[in-house]
Amino acid sequence: MSEVYIAGVGMTPFGRHPNTTSIELGARAVIEALQDSGIDPRRVEAAYCGSVYEGISIGQRVLAQVGMTGLPVTNVENACSSGAVALREAFLAVRAGEHDVVLALGVEHLTSKFAGAITPDETDLETVNGLTMSGIYAMRSQRYMHDYGVDHAQVALVSVKNKQHAANNSLAHFRKPVTVEQVLSSRPIADPLTLLECSPATDGAAAVLVVSARVAAQFRDRCVTLAASTLRSGELETPDSQMSFETLTQLTAAQAYERAGVGPEDVSLAEVHDCFSIAEVLRVEGAGLFPRGEYLHAVAAGEATIGGRLPINPSGGLLGKGHPLGATGIAQVVELVRQLRGEAGDRQVDGARVGLAHCRGGKTVGIDAAACTLQILVK
Amino acid sequence: MQDGSATLEGWSRSPRDPSEVFVSDVIGVGPDGDYCLIGGRCRQCARAVFPLREMCVHCLSPDVDPMPLSGDGVVYSYTVIRQAAPGFSVPYVLASVDLTAGVRVIGQVNDPPGAVAIGTAVRLKVEPIGEDSAGRRIVGFRFHVSKEDHA
Numbered sequence: 001m002s003e004v005y006i007a008g009v010g011m012t013p014f015g016r017h018p019n020t021t022s023i024e025l026g027a028r029a030v031i032e033a034l035q036d037s038g039i040d041p042r043r044v045e046a047a048y049c050g051s052v053y054e055g056i057s058i059g060q061r062v063l064a065q066v067g068m069t070g071l072p073v074t075n076v077e078n079a080c081s082s083g084a085v086a087l088r089e090a091f092l093a094v095r096a097g098e099h100d101v102v103l104a105l106g107v108e109h110l111t112s113k114f115a116g117a118i119t120p121d122e123t124d125l126e127t128v129n130g131l132t133m134s135g136i137y138a139m140r141s142q143r144y145m146h147d148y149g150v151d152h153a154q155v156a157l158v159s160v161k162n163k164q165h166a167a168n169n170s171l172a173h174f175r176k177p178v179t180v181e182q183v184l185s186s187r188p189i190a191d192p193l194t195l196l197e198c199s200p201a202t203d204g205a206a207a208v209l210v211v212s213a214r215v216a217a218q219f220r221d222r223c224v225t226l227a228a229s230t231l232r233s234g235e236l237e238t239p240d241s242q243m244s245f246e247t248l249t250q251l252t253a254a255q256a257y258e259r260a261g262v263g264p265e266d267v268s269l270a271e272v273h274d275c276f277s278i279a280e281v282l283r284v285e286g287a288g289l290f291p292r293g294e295y296l297h298a299v300a301a302g303e304a305t306i307g308g309r310l311p312i313n314p315s316g317g318l319l320g321k322g323h324p325l326g327a328t329g330i331a332q333v334v335e336l337v338r339q340l341r342g343e344a345g346d347r348q349v350d351g352a353r354v355g356l357a358h359c360r361g362g363k364t365v366g367i368d369a370a371a372c373t374l375q376i377l378v379k
Numbered sequence: 380m381q382d383g384s385a386t387l388e389g390w391s392r393s394p395r396d397p398s399e400v401f402v403s404d405v406i407g408v409g410p411d412g413d414y415c416l417i418g419g420r421c422r423q424c425a426r427a428v429f430p431l432r433e434m435c436v437h438c439l440s441p442d443v444d445p446m447p448l449s450g451d452g453v454v455y456s457y458t459v460i461r462q463a464a465p466g467f468s469v470p471y472v473l474a475s476v477d478l479t480a481g482v483r484v485i486g487q488v489n490d491p492p493g494a495v496a497i498g499t500a501v502r503l504k505v506e507p508i509g510e511d512s513a514g515r516r517i518v519g520f521r522f523h524v525s526k527e528d529h530a
Contacts, residue, residue: 119464125403125430126485129519130460135473138458146456146497190473191459191492236436239477243456365430365485 004094005216005223006377007101008037009334011206014322015173022054022109025205026062029327030105033207038219044209045099046072048089050082050106051326053113062107062205077326080275080361081231082106083206084329084373090210091229100215105207106331108324114201117189125365134198134276136363138190141278143243145192148293152192156183157299158277159196159319165306166316168346173202173322183277197277202322206330208337224340226333227260228376234362234369241368248372249286249360256374262354264288267310269339269349270356271332274317283358284312287374311349314339325361332357333375340379353379387445390417394518400511402519405430407445414505415447416520418482427481451525452478454499459492476501476522489521500525 010032012025026049034041047068049059059073078085083106090104117132141155160180166172178196186195216223232252235241257263270289274280281295289310290298298304304312315321315335318328336355338344355377362370389410394401401407409415419431423440427448435443457474460467472488472495484503488495495501501522508519 115465117460117462117464122464125405127464128403129486130463130467130471130473131485132460132462132464134462135458135460138460139456139473139475142458143456143497188459188461190461193458237483239455239481239483241483243475366428366436366483 002095002097003213004091004226005211005213006208006226006333006337007039007211007216007219007223008033008209009207009337010036011171011327011331011334012204013171014202014204014324014331016111017109017203018111022058022107022203022205023061023065025109025203026058026105026107027065029107029205029207030062030066030103033103033209037209037222039101039209039211039215041066041068043101044068044071044103045101046093047103047105048074048076048086050076050078050084050086050329051108052077052079052082053110054107054326058107059105062105078361079370080273080325081329081359081371081373082326083331084357084359084375085231085371087208087210087330087333087375088229088231088373091226094210094212100212102210103207104210104330105205106327106329107205108326109203110201110324111203120363126363132190133363134190134193137276137278138193140243140282141192141276144278144281147244150296153180153184154296154300155277155281156180156197157296158274158280159183161299161305162274162313162317162319165314165347166320169316169321172316172320173200174320193276199275199318199323202324204322204324204327204331206327206334208330208333224337225378226375227262227378228256228374230255230259230374232372234364234367234371237366237368245292246282246286248369249283249358250288252372252374253287253358256376260376260378262376262378266354267356268352268354269311269314269336270358271313271315271317271335272358273328273360274313274319275323277319280312280317283360287356287358306347306349314344314347314349329357329359329373332359333377336377340377390445398515399518400515402508402517406505406518406520409447413447414518415449416503416505418446418448418480419443420446429482429484446480448478448480448482448484449503449505450479452476452501452503452522454495454497454501455483456497457488457495474501474522476503478503487521488524490524494524
């Protein structure tokens with residue numbers, strides 16, 4: 001098995017794009033990733049495209065827009081991990097020696113698809129009974145507060161931190177810092193979650209170019225190593241299951257650490273799937289980046305802020321940067337590559353050497369999630 | 380399970396009354412003629428499952444008997460939904476409930492916000508929960524806070 005590298009990254013501004021189609025957004029991200037790498041577009045051998053609500057063959061429709069036809073294109077849907085799984089497929093294709101240059105992209109024009117709460121599959125029993133994605137995380141937040149004796153204001157600090165990070169990211173959907181009082185008094189969505197604890201409906205696209213060692217040798221100064229990319233599906237929910245700790249994230253991370261030859265203590269920064277405030281807590285504790293039950297104390301102490309011991313979501317995360325479902329997993333890796341190259345400008349994390357990206361999404365009756373992915377990047 | 384094969388012998392997926400419709404295929408008519416939530420119990424490992432699937436989700440045995448799920452449980456966690464998908468009127472209470480049968484089930488609670496907390500005893504009831512566009516009663520399930528807990 002050979003080493004895998006990321007040679008180029010691109011993403012559109014995240015936000016509302018009423019006058020731009022998902023195809024145009026996707027094409028812009030692809031062009032930027034290609035230009036960023038310096039690799040000739042004709043050298044791209046295959047592409048994987050993640051999306052959730054973009055319909056049939058979105059990848060081919062985006063790539064035709066940039067004149068890329070004929071090459072094998074695979075479309076990937078895996079709930080909120082769709083983009084991350086598209087990247088994993090590109091990683092596997094290069095690692096197996098099948099291809100030298102592969103494009104992974106993600107795209108979603110969510111504001112034109114949804115009003116109101118996003119749900120799991122609409123035919124799923126739990127959706128029929130009124131379950132929403134915010135409802136799932138509200139129950140997890142309620143249980144976490146109960147199990148670890150923390151209050152809502154402590155959880156709300158995650159939103160404050162991520163929106164503060166997003167203020168320094170020109171590509172973020174929301175660039176206005178908020179106070180904990182504003183988070184707590186914003187519109188209630190699913191108790192205890194309020195509006196400012198929920199990631200928004202966002203439009204956007206992101207793309208990365210994944211290359212083999214042979215190609216990376218020609219573009220070495222642009223390349224970051226993609227050391228591991230792991231995927232697991234959701235766990236059975238039984239009366240023994242805990243909502244306040246994510247075994248699924250723990251198992252997916254353990255595989256990634258083993259394959260990358262690093263441990264959680266080596267991680268310099270992480271982009272984790274903060275679809276809701278409480279979600280970030282569950283991710284970082286599940287991945288072993290902070291001890292169980294202690295993350296919110298670390299957030300209050302500034303440890304997870306840029307400049308702190310282990311910055312979490314320096315891009316602003318889903319809460320600040322926005323959450324165009326299929327693009328999210330790729331955009332996390334775009335941020336990590338820029339951080340590891342030292343190109344993150346006002347939000348640069350000093351000494352960034354090992355970056356971790358985590359996505360987790362979906363839910364179906366009796367199973368706690370659809371998919372969970374972990375990527376580890378090394379400078 | 381979809382073909383009404385031997386595993387559901389003695390059960391029915393059709394409401395007794397043509398003016399009623401089941402909210403989903405997890406509601407059925409049990410061997411005793413009562414409407415119930417269809418769970419299962421594995422013949423090999425004896426563990427309970429919900430929903431009933433083709434194989435036991437614990438030990439992968441294909442020998443799972445359908446079992447009516449009803450009765451008592453305890454709230455593991457809950458929320459009050461204030462922004463819902465189209466078609467739902469808010470607010471409503473949603474809970475994740477551990478039934479004494481040994482399964483965790485997510486569903487709505489019939490009682491108002493404030494009546495439910497982690498650890499509250501509830502009872503699952505299969506009952507009418509609304510009406511469809513053709514005017515038929517939709518039969519689903521709801522949790523009800525157990526009477527002694529109201530005190």
